[in-house]
């Protein structure tokens with residue numbers, strides 16, 4: 001039985017998780033209707049088989065190189081570093097990936113898996129729309145049918161991505177239930193899957209959901225951390241001192257952190273959405289303010305009321321606007337391997353402006369959370385130190401929404 | 416922890432007695448599902464009494480949850496209404512205590528494991544037993560994750576009813592059937608809950624086979640809405656579960672107040688009960 005206290009490290013170290021039941025310490029597992037059990041077993045078997053098949057990895061590597069444009073570079077953020085006046089800030093440029101975010105690493109991998117399982121229809125949920133676009137992209141490339149569930153509030157605030165998905169032949173289904181955001185989109189995708197599971201694969205967009213999704217998504221995203229280590233060794237001759245990523249469901253962070261967790265000297269920091277305030281309903285910081293609970297098929301930290309009803313959450317960023325987080329992050333949190341913190345909407349918006357003007361890069365609002373924390377922290381650290389931020393995606397999708405928010409705030413005064 | 420199945424264990428006692436009595440009369444079980452707190456708990460209490468009068472064998476009482484992935488639009492909407500009307504677990508158990516004092520049919524809670532886990536497994540099971548519930552149906556708790564709740568329910572003499580679906584492979588279905596207490600819930604179609612018009616292919620064979628794998632009664636649910644379907648199912652299973660069709664009815668009658676809803680539901684259910692032979 002899982003212990004409620006910090007569990008002991010597994011014999012192989014902290015990277016040797018999950019176990020065969022999808023447990024990261026006490027977190028993870030598989031809390032789903034029986035209808036989905038067989039499909040999840042099938043997925044696990046297909047994934048294990050794919051991992052031991054060199055031709056699978058070769059095909060994925062080729063796509064990552066020629067289709068996505070990997071490896072993505074590390075960029076020294078010279079003028080941002082000068083601004084902060086302390087540690088060196090480097091960007092791991094996932095925003096340069098095809099479709100503009102890290103999400104494509106996962107959708108290509110899972111798309112190949114779906115084809116191995118003989119499934120021709122793909123469903124996905126999306127918040128910011130980046131995962132939806134990445135899924136639509138993979139489906140167009142592979143010739144698979146694609147349906148994307150998206151909360152109607154997110155359809156509004158991430159409109160450019162909705163258009164891209166439709167152009168690539170995906171059907172976007174707006175979700176009107178609940179808070180009309182990411183959590184409701186996941187509910188609808190799961191309901192679709194309940195009735196279509198024999199012909200359909202669900203490409204979940206983050207390291208959340210029932211086992212084996214958290215592991216599969218993490219593994220496909222681990223290319224981020226692996227490339228970061230290689231680059232730092234080659235260009236800097238050493239590991240970075242600190243690595244930072246934003247945390248919604250936690251996939252860019254897990255992909256960045258997982259290859260680094262055994263490098264004990266590297267400080268790892270996950271940044272959640274602090275929203276408007278620390279009051280319930282005003283933020284989406286599950287690790288900072290939540291409790292252990294079950295949401296969308298796994299045990300992790302969640303924001304819920306004492307009866308177990310999921311709480312309303314808020315973030316200016318559609319991709320972080322989620323009341324749960326991947327179970328591996330819960331485990332890293334409890335074992336204290338990763339520090340989790342949060343920044344507010346306002347801080348993220350300021351970081352967006354700062355990076356746009358000083359680096360010539362529009363970062364995604366999700367990423368802007370990691371950037372906000374990094375600028376604050378770099379100012380406090382010596383110049384010899386190296387901080388790498390996962391630049392999880394680009395911000396073109398957010399430009400219109402940011403302009404709208406700024407004009408609401410300043411009566412249109414802000415440029 | 417695994418246990419060998421014991422149909423006459425304390426856990427299954429009220430349910431076993433109910434099914435034994437039905438068998439003696441040569442009848443099958445009609446098992447309605449109703450959402451607690453939709454439109455309010457007073458109505459639910461009146462509905463439970465009406466279902467009991469109409470001859471329901473057992474009742475599943477749905478505990479509203481904010482993110483019910485196994486449920487279709489009808490039940491989902493009823494959960495949303497109940498939560499918006501101020502449903503809480505405290506009020507739920509209070510209402511159940513009243514209901515179990517007044518009705519003879521055993522009542523089970525259909526409840527997400529998210530809710531059980533958050534309250535604490537021991538505390539939830541204690542509260543359920545104290546309120547007089549006969550058991551739990553936990554639709555998002557698969558076999559692999561269920562040992563702790565299974566043991567806790569046994570300790571409190573509560574049944575833990577398990578579900579088998581069309582996507583469950585035979586070996587696994589046999590194991591689920593063996594470990595289910597009270598009765599076995601056979602889901603007739605892959606998909607979310609919702610009323611359907613005909614019985615799916617292969618169901619008869621599946622139920623017949625399942626009945627050879629367990630000593631507890633096998634009830635079929637998901638999509639049952641008419642006396643004809645109940646009649647058909649009664650030929651093969653030990654009973655039928657009626658969910659979305661009843662929940663929809665309660666929703667339609669809601670404006671008529673607790674007594675109006677109760678009356679409408681009672682007449683409607685009585686026809687289904689008649690067909691359960």
Ligand SMILES: Cc1ncc(COP(=O)(O)O)c(C=O)c1O
Pocket residue numbers: 101102127128129130131205206207246247248249250251252253318319320364366367392393394
């Ligand atoms: C650019 C970007 N970064 C981060 C996220 C958050 O997701 P995750 O925490 O899984 O990386 C999203 C989600 O949509 C995103 O689009």
